[in-house]
Structure formats: structure tokens, C-alpha cells
Amino acid sequence: MFDNLSSRFESILKKVRGKGRLTEADVDEVLGEIRAALLDADVNVGVVRNVVARIREAAVGAELSQALDPGQQIVKIVSQELTAMLGGETLKISYASKPPTVVLMAGLQGSGKTTSAAKLARWFKSQGRHPLLVGADLQRPAAVEQLRTLGKQIDVPVFSEPGDPVTTATRGLAEARRIGKDVLIVDTAGRLSIDADLMDEIRRISDAVTPNYTFLVIDAMTGQDAVNTAEAFHNTLAIDGVILSKLDGDARGGAALSVKEVIGRPIAFAATGEKLDAFEQFHPDRMAGRILGMGDMLTLIEQAESVFEKEEAEKTAAKLFEGEFTLDDFLDQLQQVKKMGSMSNIMGMIPGMPKAAKGAEIDDSMITVTEAIIRSMTLEERRRPEIINGSRRNRIAKGSGTTVPDINKLVKQFTEMQKMMKRMGGMAALSGGKANKKGKPGKVNPLKMAKAMREMGLSDLAGPGGGMKGFPPPGNNPSGIPSEGFPDFRDFR
Amino acid sequence: MNSAPMILLVLVGIVLLFGIGVVVFNRRKSALPESIEESAPVLVPKVVEAPAASPASVAVVSEVAVEAEEPEPTPGAVRRFARAAGIFNGSFAVLRGKDKITSETWEELEETLLRADVGLTTTTALLESLKSRVGRKDISTPQELLDALQGAMAGQLSSNSRELQFDSSVKMPNIWLFVGVNGVGKTTTIGKVAFAQKALGRSVLLAAGDTFRAAAGEQLETWAQRAEVPIVRGNEGGDPSAVIFDAVQSAAANNRELVLGDTAGRLQNKSNLMEELKKVRRVAEKEAGTVTEVLLVIDATTGQNGLSQAEQFALATNVTGVVLTKLDGSAKGGIVFAIETQLGIPVKLVGLGETIGDLVPFDPEEYVRELFAEA
Ligand SMILES: Nc1nc2c(ncn2[C@@H]2O[C@H](COP(=O)(O)OP(=O)(O)OP(=O)(O)O)[C@@H](O)[C@H]2O)c(=O)[nH]1
Ligand SMILES: [Mg+2]
Numbered sequence: 001m002f003d004n005l006s007s008r009f010e011s012i013l014k015k016v017r018g019k020g021r022l023t024e025a026d027v028d029e030v031l032g033e034i035r036a037a038l039l040d041a042d043v044n045v046g047v048v049r050n051v052v053a054r055i056r057e058a059a060v061g062a063e064l065s066q067a068l069d070p071g072q073q074i075v076k077i078v079s080q081e082l083t084a085m086l087g088g089e090t091l092k093i094s095y096a097s098k099p100p101t102v103v104l105m106a107g108l109q110g111s112g113k114t115t116s117a118a119k120l121a122r123w124f125k126s127q128g129r130h131p132l133l134v135g136a137d138l139q140r141p142a143a144v145e146q147l148r149t150l151g152k153q154i155d156v157p158v159f160s161e162p163g164d165p166v167t168t169a170t171r172g173l174a175e176a177r178r179i180g181k182d183v184l185i186v187d188t189a190g191r192l193s194i195d196a197d198l199m200d201e202i203r204r205i206s207d208a209v210t211p212n213y214t215f216l217v218i219d220a221m222t223g224q225d226a227v228n229t230a231e232a233f234h235n236t237l238a239i240d241g242v243i244l245s246k247l248d249g250d251a252r253g254g255a256a257l258s259v260k261e262v263i264g265r266p267i268a269f270a271a272t273g274e275k276l277d278a279f280e281q282f283h284p285d286r287m288a289g290r291i292l293g294m295g296d297m298l299t300l301i302e303q304a305e306s307v308f309e310k311e312e313a314e315k316t317a318a319k320l321f322e323g324e325f326t327l328d329d330f331l332d333q334l335q336q337v338k339k340m341g342s343m344s345n346i347m348g349m350i351p352g353m354p355k356a357a358k359g360a361e362i363d364d365s366m367i368t369v370t371e372a373i374i375r376s377m378t379l380e381e382r383r384r385p386e387i388i389n390g391s392r393r394n395r396i397a398k399g400s401g402t403t404v405p406d407i408n409k410l411v412k413q414f415t416e417m418q419k420m421m422k423r424m425g426g427m428a429a430l431s432g433g434k435a436n437k438k439g440k441p442g443k444v445n446p447l448k449m450a451k452a453m454r455e456m457g458l459s460d461l462a463g464p465g466g467g468m469k470g471f472p473p474p475g476n477n478p479s480g481i482p483s484e485g486f487p488d489f490r491d492f493r
Numbered sequence: 494m495n496s497a498p499m500i501l502l503v504l505v506g507i508v509l510l511f512g513i514g515v516v517v518f519n520r521r522k523s524a525l526p527e528s529i530e531e532s533a534p535v536l537v538p539k540v541v542e543a544p545a546a547s548p549a550s551v552a553v554v555s556e557v558a559v560e561a562e563e564p565e566p567t568p569g570a571v572r573r574f575a576r577a578a579g580i581f582n583g584s585f586a587v588l589r590g591k592d593k594i595t596s597e598t599w600e601e602l603e604e605t606l607l608r609a610d611v612g613l614t615t616t617t618a619l620l621e622s623l624k625s626r627v628g629r630k631d632i633s634t635p636q637e638l639l640d641a642l643q644g645a646m647a648g649q650l651s652s653n654s655r656e657l658q659f660d661s662s663v664k665m666p667n668i669w670l671f672v673g674v675n676g677v678g679k680t681t682t683i684g685k686v687a688f689a690q691k692a693l694g695r696s697v698l699l700a701a702g703d704t705f706r707a708a709a710g711e712q713l714e715t716w717a718q719r720a721e722v723p724i725v726r727g728n729e730g731g732d733p734s735a736v737i738f739d740a741v742q743s744a745a746a747n748n749r750e751l752v753l754g755d756t757a758g759r760l761q762n763k764s765n766l767m768e769e770l771k772k773v774r775r776v777a778e779k780e781a782g783t784v785t786e787v788l789l790v791i792d793a794t795t796g797q798n799g800l801s802q803a804e805q806f807a808l809a810t811n812v813t814g815v816v817l818t819k820l821d822g823s824a825k826g827g828i829v830f831a832i833e834t835q836l837g838i839p840v841k842l843v844g845l846g847e848t849i850g851d852l853v854p855f856d857p858e859e860y861v862r863e864l865f866a867e868a
Contacts, residue, residue: 036613042796045607109819109847110676110792139847141715142708149707192822221674223610223796225824232823246675249760251798274675274705365765 008037009078016074027059030074041254043085044227047261051081085257086284091241091268093127093213099182100132102173102209105243106202106233107217109190112245114143116217116271117187118150119279120243123269124183125156132181134172135160136205139189147187154276157181165189165201170208184209193232203236215268217243218256226255227262234263241268244282248272260284278341323422327382327414331374334367372400373410385411579866580609580825581639588635594627598635602642609827609864610796615834619645643865649830650857653839658813659695659751663783666698666744668737668752670777671816672770672806673790675758678818678844680709682790683753684716685844685852690751691722698749699724700740702733702773703757713755719849723749733757733769734776745781752782761805774810788841790816791828799828803836817855818844825864 012033016026031052038048058077095101103120105113114137121131133151135144135158144160151158157179159172169186176184186209191198206214216239218226233239244256247270260266267282316333319325374382376399381388388396393407400407581588584605588598599620606616623641626632632641659667669686671679680703687697699717701724703709710726717724725743727736737754744752756773759766777784789812791799806812817826820843829840840855 039607039613040797042610042798045604049604108794108822110678112676140712142711145708145711146706153707192819194823219676219792219794221792221796221798221802222794223799223824223828224608225610225794225822226796228823229794246760248763249674249798250762250801251796255796 008040009034012037013074013078022059022074027056031056031059034078038254041252041257042223042226043254044224044258044262047085047227047258050261051085055081082257083284085261086267089266090281090283091266093268095129095182096212100173100176100184101129101182101213102211103183103185104206104209104211104214104237105185105187105217106214106237106239107190108192108219108229109140111190111217111219111222112243112271113137113190113217114146114187115150115274115276116215116243116245116269116279117185118147118154118156119271119276120215120269121151121156121183121185122154122276123279123281124185125154129183130181131156131183131185132172132176132179133158134169134175134184134186136165136169136172136186137189138162138165138168143187143189150276166204166208169205173209186211193229199232199236206237213240213268214238215241215243216259217245218259219245220247220253220256221249221251222255224255227258230259230263234265239263239265241265243267243269243271245271248278272341320421323418325418325421327374327377327385328379330414331371331382334371338367369400369402369406370410373402373407376400385414579864580605580827581865585867588639591635594633594635594638598638599624602638606827609825610799611827612797612800612831615649615827615830619649639865643861646830646864647858647861649834650840650861653833653837655814655839655841655855657841658785660783660785661750663785664778664781665748666741666750666752666782667786668741668754668777668782668784669786669788670702670737670754670756670774670784670810671788671790672756672810672812673758674760674802675706677758677790677792677795678816679703679758679790680712680716680755681847682788682816682818682842682844682852683713683755684720685849686842687716687720687722687753688849689852690753691720695751696749697722697751697753698740698744698747700737700752700754701726702737702740702754704729704731704733704736705757709755709757716849734773737773737777738779741777741782742780752777761802767805767809770806771809786814787812788814788816789838790818791826791832792824793817793819793822793826794824795826795828797828797831800831800835803832803838807836807838812838814839814841816840816842816844821845821851827864 012030016022016030034055035048035052038051039045043051055074055077059074105117105120107113117133121133124131133147133156135147137143137147138160144158147160148158159168159175161168161171165188169188172186173184175181186205188202188205189198191202193199214237216230216233216237218230222229230239230242242256242259242265244253244267247253256267266284270280270282272278272280316325316329319329373396376396377385377388381392381396388407388411393404396402396407397404584601587601591598603616603620606619607613611619619642622645623632623638626641627638632638657669661667671683673679683699687699690697697720699713699722701710701713703713704727707729710729714724714726725736725740727733727739733756737752740752740754743749754773754777756770757766759770761767774784774787787810789803789806791802795802803812803815815829815832815838817829817840820826832838833840840857843853843855843860845851845853
């Protein structure tokens with residue numbers, strides 16, 4: 001998400017980074033390109049005008065700073081502007097003292113309200129709440145049916161009855177009270193902001209259920225009209241936050257950046273996939289870093305922390321660095337990694353990940369295939385893949401529905417990874433950490449590890465001649481992954 | 494599966510290391526790295542050629558006649574299109590307030606076009622050509638400039654045939670597939686097209702090829718009832734190409750002339766889903782039937798991403814036309830200029846509402862006139 005915008009910014013800012021002096025022509029050129037990048041990303045025209053003016057002003061004053069060179073100054077200013085544009089703080093959800101906490105979903109047709117309602121219900125559940133969904137979209141054929149199906153998938157009850165949406169919403173609220181649900185999420189029909197009748201209808205729904213939160217669902221692919229829509233809905237309903245849908249596409253999402261600037265309400269949640277767990281709270285400050293290509297470390301760290309058990313992770317680390325990591329361990333870890341979300345999502349959050357790797361075809365079905373292969377191996381084979389001979393290979397291929405070359409590749413790559421990890425354990429130990437005899441990794445830190453990986457260019461992983469599908473041609477870098485694409489963590493603490 | 498395990502291993506390795514690093518070792522949060530690494534080369538998407546010329550003997554369907562025979566028709570769809578003021582409405586005062594063309598005039602024009610999602614590239618191209626005409630003293634007043642711009646924009650839209658292709662000489666039935674990203678209006682458009690084609694005397698059958706989204710089949714079923722045409726459905730979660738295939742077989746067996754195939758919404762950067770769509774198109778014609786239209790549905794609120802949608806869907810399925818939906822809203826769908834000029838894909842239909850009669854053929858002259866309409 002926002003990837004295209006971030007790669008644009010990276011290449012623009014590269015030009016000024018490290019420059020001791022910026023001429024007026026330099027500033028003009030950079031600003032022109034920033035403007036184009038923002039417009040191509042669908043940032044609202046008026047917002048672009050303001051932002052570019054502010055950056056210009058700040059850039060002109062930049063010479064005064066002693067600490068940073070002008071290039072760094074511009075980077076900093078752009079980053080500040082983006083953060084401001086996105087909104088500073090994460091919207092914190094608080095709960096009504098007298099339940100239920102009522103959430104109203106609003107938006108244009110096809111923006112993703114129904115799916116988002118279900119995702120939100122799932123999110124509330126994960127926060128220990130007990131939501132009830134109300135299907136008040138009585139307009140679109142089978143909309144209630146859709147909500148019911150989704151409700152079943154996440155085990156959340158759905159209330160709806162034919163007739164009038166205002167009545168349904170009111171009855172839904174009564175139902176939540178009756179059955180003791182503490183969160184009520186009301187899905188509504190999509191409507192155009194210029195449709196006076198339907199805007200009046202949603203105002204009446206809102207009056208009837210007096211929501212604690214009214215969320216406007218906006219499609220990440222929306223263009224300049226997003227701010228008009230947001231303004232119109234905001235005038236009618238007083239929006240509390242935006243849910244940004246379909247962020248897993250290649251849209252640059254600039255319209256969303258503009259909404260905060262125009263209605264003064266933050267993006268509260270972002271939806272990043274069709275699956276119901278592809279939904280997260282939106283952290284504006286982190287997103288700015290992500291747009292500038294600095295990755296989204298904080299989210300990644302949080303997700304990692306929620307998934308990996310400290311003790312387990314210690315053991316795994318020890319195994320990894322001792323070269324005792326088996327395919328069976330790998331299978332285990334794969335389950336953990338899967339919990340962190342989709343591969344491409346995770347990749348997007350790793351700072352400095354090569355752009356092409358981000359865009360690579362990281363299909364989560366690859367995980368399934370890999371799992372199938374490993375599962376078709378005996379325990380002994382998983383521990384000592386070197387015993388896998390021709391007949392075993394055939395058996396595994398058959399068992400997993402793959403081919404013998406697939407098995408070969410997996411085993412080979414795994415062995416390479418094993419070697420590299422071991423070497424890295426050694427390197428990290430050398431560079432300060434003490435890996436003690438028992439394999440406890442001691443004071444190795446992730447920054448050093450990452451650095452070590454970068455220095456090695458991950459070359460062992462790509463293997464000899466191993467150009468990777470979807471990765472850029474190796475060029476003069478034998479690894480296939482450009483080493484400068486991997487982050488320098490020295491400043492990260 | 495090619496190099497899948499390789500990539501996966503690298504990724505899992507990285508993620509694993511990272512996760513372990515984070516959890517086991519000193520937890521450090523706060524500042525992000527100051528330095529931004531150089532970006533790796535990005536794979537540039539191939540430019541798509543204009544769709545192949547239409548088959549030799551195409552029976553011409555000049556109009557999607559929308560006579561409102563619907564139970565509750567919306568009053569004159571075409572007029573609804575005209576209801577909202579044009580994009581230049583707010584700019585006219587600024588533009589006409591001057592008797593000379595100034596830099597402010599150009600800025601105003603540029604912003605107006607950008608606000609309509611025409612996009613920077615197309616806007617710049619349009620304005621550059623006008624600037625040289627102003628330089629040659631071809632144009633001298635703001636009003637002349639507006640007229641010239643209107644002409645230039647209409648000129649960008651005129652090249653391709655916008656007729657829906659129905660050919661009774663090919664292997665029957667004709668198959669029209671509807672593709673596009675999530676929520677743009679594919680299913681609704683199929684309902685409308687079914688109704689209009691039936692009104693032209695064609696025997697139509699719907700194929701519920703969206704087996705993925707919850708209740709997508711029910712939704713299309715409702716439209717089948719409204720348009721009074723038969724429908725073939727499959728199981729939720731089943732293979733979409735199998736559903737389309739079955740529908741085509743059923744149409745062939747029952748002498749139905751036209752199959753309208755719904756497909757699940759998909760984002761164009763999901764390669765596995767785009768592959769699935771290729772397969773749907775391939776399998777559709779495997780025995781009976783010929784695909785004569787692949788209609789890409791684009792929502793008028795779409796911004797610059799619309800071009801990427803058109804590019805990718807065209808690559809996957811050889812799109813023959815665009816349906817621009819939701820033009821009854823405040824968005825103007827300016828991305829179609831880029832789609833038409835850069836990809837050569839013609840807009841064929843326009844959606845103007847949620848009822849069965851809210852569909853009209855795309856008329857470029859009228860569309861551009863509406864953009865310039867005064868309230
Ligand atoms: N105002 C307006 N709404 C439309 C138009 N076309 C479709 N819609 C609405 O847009 C919403 C989405 O339409 P669908 O037909 O379900 O879209 P889809 O592309 O099939 O969606 P998925 O199958 O979920 O990807 C529905 O609420 C439709 O009523 C139009 O021309 N104008
Ligand atoms: Mg649909």
C-alpha cells in the first residue's frame with residue numbers, strides 16, 4: 001500500500017539528499033516532482049497546492065539550519081508534512097459507559113461497507129467485545145444475505161428485517177440491549193452524497209441509533225471526488241473517522257491523505273485484503289514513514305511481539321544460529337509468521353525492502369505448497385534432509401502434488417538458509433554479542449543481524465545463478481537482491 | 494510452482510529473523526532510520542496495444558435502447574447525467590472575469606481538469622497544445638480558450654467504435670464477460686444489460702461467475718428475476734470458469750444467443766486472481782460460444798488507479814470496452830481520457846443509477862458537453 005508513492009518520493013529525494021547547497025532551481029525541480037507525485041497519487045488538488053507552498057517556504061528557510069544539510073532538511077520537511085496530512089494520532093476507540101457502543105457505517109456504493117462492517121466486528125471481538133451486526137442495507141440485492149454469511153464466518157450474530165432501514169436500525173439497537181451485546185455495528189446502503197433523499201435517510205438512521213462512532217468508508221482507489229464526498233457526509237453525519245478500504249491494491253491512496261486535511265478527521269482503520277482478518281488500526285505517523293520508504297517498523301514489531309512467544313523465539317534463535325534449525329522447526333515458524341498477516345503485507349512493512357521484492361508475486365498459496373511438501377516428509381527427513389534420495393523425492397512429490405525439481409529446490413534453499421543463519425549467528429557473536437556454549441544467543445541484537453544480512457547481501461539465499469521471479473535482474477550484484485535495498489539499522493534504536 | 498519456495502524461504506527467513514530479533518533481544522522502539530535507501534529498479538508494466546480489430550462480420554448493435562419498461566423506472570436517465578453541474582461550473586467566473594488569457598487562466602484550467610481526475614499527463618498534454626495555439630494568436634480570449642479545450646477533449650474520445658459486438662455468424666452463443674475491481678458495479682450492470690438486450694429481442698442467459706464473494710449469486714439471481722432472464726449458478730467457493738462453461742453449454746443447448754458472465758471483483762495487482770480471469774476467458778469458448786465483448790467496469794469516482802486497472806485487465810483478458818458506472822454522482826470519471834488515449838479502449842456504456850433502466854450508451858460529445866455545462 002502506498003508503495004508507488006513511496007518509490008516516487010525516494011527517487012525524488014535522492015536527488016537532494018547530501019547536497020550542501022540547494023539552488024532555487026534545485027528547489028523548483030524537487031517541488032515540481034513532489035507535486036506531480038502527489039497528483040498522480042490522487043492527493044486533492046487544493047491540498048497539493050497548500051502542501052507544496054508549505055514545503056517551499058520551509059525549504060527557503062532551510063539554509064539557516066546548522067545541524068542538517070539542505071537535502072536532509074527537505075526530506076524532514078516532506079516527512080513532517082505527510083505526517084501532518086495523515087493526521088497525528090491513532091484514533092483511540094473508547095467504549096460507551098452504557099452499552100452498547102454504537103458504530104454507524106456510511107459511504108458511497110461499492111466502497112466496501114459491508115465487508116468492513118464484518119471486519120470491524122471481528123476486530124471488536126479480538127478486543128474482547130461482543131458485537132451485533134445490523135443489516136440496514138435493504139437497497140442492494142442480497143446485501144443482508146452477504147452480511148449474514150460474513151457474520152457466520154466470524155461467529156457474530158446479524159440482525160435485520162425487511163422494510164425500512166431506520167426501523168431496522170432502531171430494532172437492532174433494542175435487540176443488542178435485549179441480548180446483552182456491547183457493540184452494535186450498523187451497515188447501511190451505499191448512497192451518493194448528492195442524493196438528498198438518501199442522505200436524509202441516513203441522517204434519520206443516525207438520529208435513531210445515536211452512534212458513538214460514525215465511520216465513512218472510502219475506497220483507496222478513489223480520485224479527487226473523495227474530499228467532496230467526505231465533506232458532504234461529514235456535514236450530514238459528523239464523521240468520526242475514515243475506514244480506508246482496498247489498500248491492498250496498487251492505488252497510491254492519496255485521496256485518503258486529503259480527507260484528513262479537509263474534514264479534520266483521521267483514518268481510523270485500513271482494510272488490506274478480502275479476508276476478514278485483513279484489517280488493522282491505522283497509525284498515521286507510521287504511515288508517513290512508510291510512504292517515505294522507511295518501512296513500518298512499529299507495526300511489524302507489534303505484530304511480531306503478539307505472535308512470537310519470547311521463550312519459543314529464544315529457542316528458535318539458538319537453533320538457527322547453531323545450525324540446528326530443521327524443516328520441522330521451519331514448518332512451526334511458518335505458522336507463526338502466517339499469523340502476522342499476508343506475506344506481501346509483512347514485506348511492505350520491512351524498511352528498505354527492495355521495491356521489486358515488495359511488488360513480487362508473494363502469493364500466500366506459496367506457503368500452502370511449501371507446507372504440503374514438508375508435511376509429506378517423514379520426521380527423519382525433516383531433521384536430516386540430506387537423506388532424501390531419488391525414491392524419497394518421488395514419494396514426497398507425489399504426496400504433496402508437486403514435482404521432483406520443486407522438492408530439490410526447497411531442500412537446497414533450505415540448506416543454504418541454514419548455513420547462512422549459522423554464519424550470521426557467528427558474525428553477530430563476533431561483533432559484540434556473546435553466543436554462549438548452550439546456544440543462548442546472548443546480546444545479539446536485531447540491528448546487527450540485519451546489518452550482517454545486508455553486508456552479506458543475502459547472497460547465499462539466492463544461490464548460484466538464482467535470479468528470482470519478480471526480482472530485478474541481478475546486475476553487478478550477484479545476490480539478486482540489491483544490497484543497498486536492505487536497511488541500515490544503525491540509527492534505529 | 495517455479496521459484497516459489499525460494500522466494501518464500503528468503504521471506505520467511507527475513508521475517509523470522511526480524512521477529513526473533515524483536516522479541517528476544519533488547520526491545521528498542523522509537524526513531525525510524527534517517528537514511529532512506531536507494532530504490533531498486535521497478536518492473537515497468539508493458540504498454541498495452543489497442544485491442545484487436547473487431548471480427549469481420551459483426552452485426553451492428555447501434556444502441557442499447559433503454560425504454561423504461563421497468564416497474565419503477567427512474568425519470569430519464571440522460572437527464573440525470575446532466576443534473577450535476579459540469580466541472581468548469583465553478584471556474585467560469587474566474588475564467589470569464591478576464592478579457593485576456595493570463596497565467597491565472599492556465600492555472601484555473603489545470604486545476605479544473607485535475608479535479609475531474611483527468612490526470613496530470615493528459616491535462617498537461619491538452620494544455621500544452623492550447624498554449625501553442627495561443628502563442629500563434631489562434632486563440633485570444635478566455636472564452637475561445639474554453640471552446641478550444643472542449644473541442645480538444647471531445648477530439649480525444651472520438652476514434653473507436655463504441656458499439657457492443659454481437660455477431661450471429663460466430664459459434665453461438667455470444668459471450669460478454671464483465672470484469673473489474675471490487676464494488677465497481679459489475680453485477681448491477683449485468684442486470685441492466687440483460688434487460689436492455691432482451692428488449693432488443695435477444696435471448697439472454699446470466700452466468701453467476703462470482704463464486705467468491707458472499708451472496709454474489711443471490712444478488713445476480715435478483716437481477717435475473719428483474720430482467721426476466723434465466724441464470725446458471727454454481728456453488729459458492731467453486732471454480733468460476735466451470736460456472737461460465739456450464740452456462741455457455743446450457744445456452745448452446747437451449748439456443749440462447751447471449752451469455753452475460755459475472756466475475757468476482759479483483760484488484761489488478763493480484764496475479765493469481767488475474768490468472769483465474771484468463772482461465773475464465775479461455776474456458777468460456779472451449780466448446781460452444783465466442784467471447785465477443787470483455788467489458789471492464791470502472792467506477793466514475795476512480796482516480797489515477799483507473800489507468801492501471803485498464804492496463805492490467807486488458808493484459809489479462811483483452812478488454813474490448815469500458816462501462817463507466819456511477820456517473821450519476823458528483824465524480825466525473827476523467828480517467829477515461831487517459832484510458833482512451835493511452836490504451837485505445839473505448840468507453841461503451843454509462844451507468845447512471847441503481848435501477849434496471851439506468852444505463853445509456855456512451856456519447857463522447859454529450860459527455861464532454863456535460864463537463865462544460867453551466868448549472
Ligand atoms: N449510483 C449508482 N450506483 C451504482 C451504479 N452501478 C452500480 N451501483 C451500486 O454500486 C454498488 C456495487 O455494485 P455491484 O454491482 O454489487 O458491484 P460489483 O462490481 O458486482 O461488486 P463485487 O462483485 O462485490 O466486486 C451497489 O450498491 C450498486 O447498486 C451506478 O451507475 N450508479
Ligand atoms: Mg458483483
